[in-house]
Amino acid sequence: MTTQTSRPAAWFSWASLMLSAATLGVILWACLTAWGAVVHGHPAYAIVLTISALGALLLGWLSLRKIRRRSKDERAETIRIGVWGVVWRVLLIALGVVWIAILAWLRPYVAVEPALAAMHSDKTVTVTETTTDIELRPTDAKTPESSTGVFFQPGALVDARAYAAVLRPLAEDGHTVVITKQPLGIAFLALSAFDSAKASNPEVAQWVVAGHSLGGTVAAIEATEKNAPVAGLLFYASYPANDISETLTVPVESISGSLDGLATPAKIKASRSNLPADATFTVIKGGTHAQFGSYGPQSGDNTPTISNEAARKQISEASVSFVDSVSK
Template structure:
């Protein structure tokens, strides 16, 4: 019998099969944690700096704990009897869950032309902080602003190019950076931003995919507000989770015929949940990933239009929609 199978703890109890199993499970999970978090950091790239800091904190903590446990376990040559098998099993399961979460949360990073659209010029000033991006017109500023929620696990910068024409048209555009890239973790962001951008007095809220669903919740909450009300709701390949048929705000839904996620059937089914006067624009040949600039998306359809052409249609329709609230 190997030496490690007969090592005794300080209390004299013999290490058994369960102790051996947890010993190797600890080594495996800790090593996996180091590998996964390192891969996640490399895959995330500049988003580690430009995204919401919550994901960076998760990766750093997971990597540090995994590395510490991995080094200690691989340097240990003894298997000790520790008991508490149930607690140890729960800890292993939780550790695997955190590592899986770190892997799943790897975001889709922004690509051109969105990255270039993050540069300020004579018509638009771009300000980026840890929790938001603001596109500010350099000239006259409209009383109507735009608050736009990104899609799930998508770099907030990915929407800079498609939304920049709104800022060039005089509208303040605020794009929140969601914790872990999940819009449902950013439900309070609009409430905090409403009074923070004078001279904006009315808002169009919008979002892409899951972000649009959260924007619809904001529209429902603030459409009747006495100050800084929501006057418009803008969907990019998205639809509401609740019945908004009585919403007191204008609605524009922009979708793509080849979208494999927010499919035409899903968009059509959502019409019953929106006001009767809601407007719809369908981008022929457009797909889900064409509403931002972050590369292809798993499960999406195949486009039959260029992304530049689709982006131009989306931007023009959005500007017309928001401009209408100036009158």
């Protein structure tokens, strides 16, 4: 079956042109509002943006050329196109809209102060940043270096640098800290990062795996791997996806906020049954989800009644106390 139309598929060319413009607009918005996270994050997002931009430019050029050609060639006014021709054109436009939404959703939360200041090395901590991770290494001769390191998984879509300030006290206490940069800001895409951290730091005899939000859920998976020399599991506003009360045999510390709008107190309480009976819980009164890093407010979170500085101090102190307790 066919249909006869005026200026066949002209709507598709115009829709494609608008789709191209929208894609470029989202990419420009992401770069202007999250440039620091794009540049300092895992290269996967930058690659996706680049490929998407090139594809949008090509689509726009082809669409514009077809529009101009139709306006010059009146003989193309009427042709017959099949129903399936209409269907696949609509499907392509729909897929393009979905891709634009994905690009917008993947825009990362950008690290802000004091995390950016914590990224600088000084006489106590050496900070090394690569395309795939951030290392905070103790350098003060007065502080003996511990054989226990900390491997950290950021929360979903959060700039890895955002955790430098809250984790730096661990390095100042003598522990090597590795913060992984997740592909596209998704912890499940960084399951191999722990193995890379172990290989790059052979001097670290054992590790505390930690994570914020979704990163904590993935950290729990890493902690239960049989080949992982794990000394402890540290949750920041997080909990395991499954029951690990019987499979996990190392100490667990859960630090959460009483006003967290995402990892709510009810969810943290419910997680107790999925953790070993001796797991300890520290609650930051008045603390929220976004206060476990320095990246600004987060959608769905509540308004804190404690300052970012006070919350960060309590989180850092609880973290140091826990890691010290499991260190050799």
